[in-house]
Amino acid sequence: MLLSDVKAEINAQVLTGENDESLGAVDIHNACGSDLMSDVLAFVKDQSLLLTGLVNPQVVRTAEMMDIIAICFVRGKTPPESLIELAKEQGIVLLSTKLPMYTACGRLYRKGLEGRKDAETL
Template identity: 50%
Template sequence: MKLTDITRLVEGNLLTSDSNLDWEIRGACGADLMSDVLAAIQPDAILLTGLCNPQVVRTAQMADVRAIIFVRGKRPSQETIQLAEQENIPLISSAYGMFELCGRLYQAGLPSLEVNLDCEE
């Protein structure tokens, strides 16, 4: 699914300038724990999160996350936006909560892009 289509589905606002919305997004992950994102997310996913500090962008950069959606209309600081622009990670803000957004995107056919980690192993 293209990032443009996702932005439309979540009724989101693009916060970064000069972002490439033609990117193909392979799937999604909704999480607020960055260690979980680092551990489980597959490359080329979109991350939905309620956190909006610079570490979300750093995490995305390390884990090759394509783009980030901030839920509940959260807006990151200007520094975070600049960091995202520098690292080429589009940031999108949506007024809806995590539940609504996961529901909509899953319904639209976007798969989960997290590997199942068995902590028991």
């Protein structure tokens, strides 16, 4: 799924300055919704979208380690400018949606964006 499609499906705002044209070139392979970064470390693969309610530097640092290419803050959360700058430095796209995590994940799943395939056999 293209990141521009993700943005449209969950009515997200881009926080890192990318335009819709550049988002259309970013392909998301899977997604994870979690506020526990330990779960993200255990289950996320690269080219992923992370949906979370946390707005602290550990979120970006975790994304950097796991090659997550985009983070979407749910429930209308907006990170501080320092976090936005850190994400820009790492090349991570930040989005924000007013939707709760469950709804945002459900809409994306319904459109074909799945979680990690092998998680079903764990």
